[in-house]
Amino acid sequence: MSIDIKAPTFPESVADGTVATWHKQPGEACSADELIVDIETDKVVLEVVAPADGVIKEIVKGEGDTVLSEEVIAVFEAGAAASAPAAAAPAAEAAAAPAAEATTDADKVGPAARKLIEENGLDASQIPGTGKNGGITKEDVQNFLKNKPAAAPAAAPAAAAPALNVPVGERTEKRVPMTRLRATIAKRLVEAQQNAAMLTTYNEVNMKPVMELRKQYKDLFEKVHGGTRLGFMSFFVKAATEALKRFPAVNASIDGNDMVYHGYQDIGVAVSTDRGLMVPVLRDTDSMSLAEVEATIADFGKRGREGKLGMDDMQGGTFTITNGGVFGSLMSTPILNPPQTAILGMHKIQERPMAVNGQVEILPMMYLALSYDHRMIDGKEAVQFLVTIKDLLEDPARMLLDV
Missing domain, CATH: 2.40.50.100 (RNA polymerase II/Efflux pump adaptor protein, barrel-sandwich hybrid domain)
Structure with missing residues (x-):
């Protein structure tokens, strides 16, 4: 048949x-x-x-x-x-x-x-x-x-012997058509730079409190939550969620001449795959636990590598986090993910000498970058948003106490 x-x-x-x-x-x-x-x-x-x-x-x-x-x-x-x-x-x-x-x-x-x-x-x-x-x-x-x-x-x-017959100076090239997905990503990134008044503000965060908390509870966390590992991304997602609640403009989007404010936090997490950069979305992060965030991100990464992320996984999103630190990036300027008005860039954790109460201490520091659309977000709001994330990460208890 x-x-x-x-x-x-x-x-x-x-x-x-x-x-x-x-x-x-x-x-x-x-x-x-x-x-x-x-x-x-x-x-x-x-x-x-x-x-x-x-x-x-x-x-x-x-x-x-x-x-x-x-x-x-x-x-x-x-x-x-x-x-x-x-x-x-x-x-x-x-x-x-x-x-x-x-x-x-x-x-x-x-x-x-x-x-x-x-x-x-x-x-x-x-x-x-x-x-x-x-x-x-x-x-x-x-x-x-x-x-x-x-x-x-x-x-x-x-293999060196056959190379002797190759004429000196001969160089090979391989032309490969850009995949449809990568071409679309390229188009959207260029449009974001051309159509938005994009600006980036930077800060740095002391990762020692989060690292100590993770070290203290990671084994128990993994045991209690069925093998889910406690990473750094969940702390950033929860800190960003709290900061988005305090600064609604950073969680908004632009639609023509309208500014759309969202009463929920759907955070996209950039995932690198062989086919290109994909941004699956964590839904209602305000109601997600650290374990749920970590498990969902791990699932996104696995399905992204297997090419099994679906349309529903990547539609929507009110804010994006990208982590270039996993590849060794010390500092970068992330590009907006339209129609969102802001994106947070995480980077490599590196020990640096820092002045603490008049004394020099070696601390694990990370540079943070917030790119934002100046048409929607004022510089004051962008800086305060990034400082809020810094404060929450340097004192994780504040996320639990909502202070």
């Missing part, structure tokens, strides 16, 4: 999508609910799975093609067996063992994985497979590439 495979139903804010990767090719066997194609939109990558056991009969939309909501992208044959070349493998094995072995190895490599292997000039036999029946998946190739540099020194002498 033939079944039309259609693109997902896109939200009203998404006009169309692009076929990113076909994980199955015509004639390849598919199991029910097995991933067969990724559709990339301006915001997220959507996964389309096989409707039943069978094979893909025909691909209507190839990789890179634009598709509309619910447009037919392939024809699926339910209940059909794999194509003749795959079915002929056992017969070939009986006739000639070496040839059969080569066919089996090739069948173990999925289309997306094969594409990565060819682009990087890898040997499939060296890549351990974690897929079904030892098959090599796209993630296996990516993991192999991440670990490859460690083995590079040993292979360098053997």
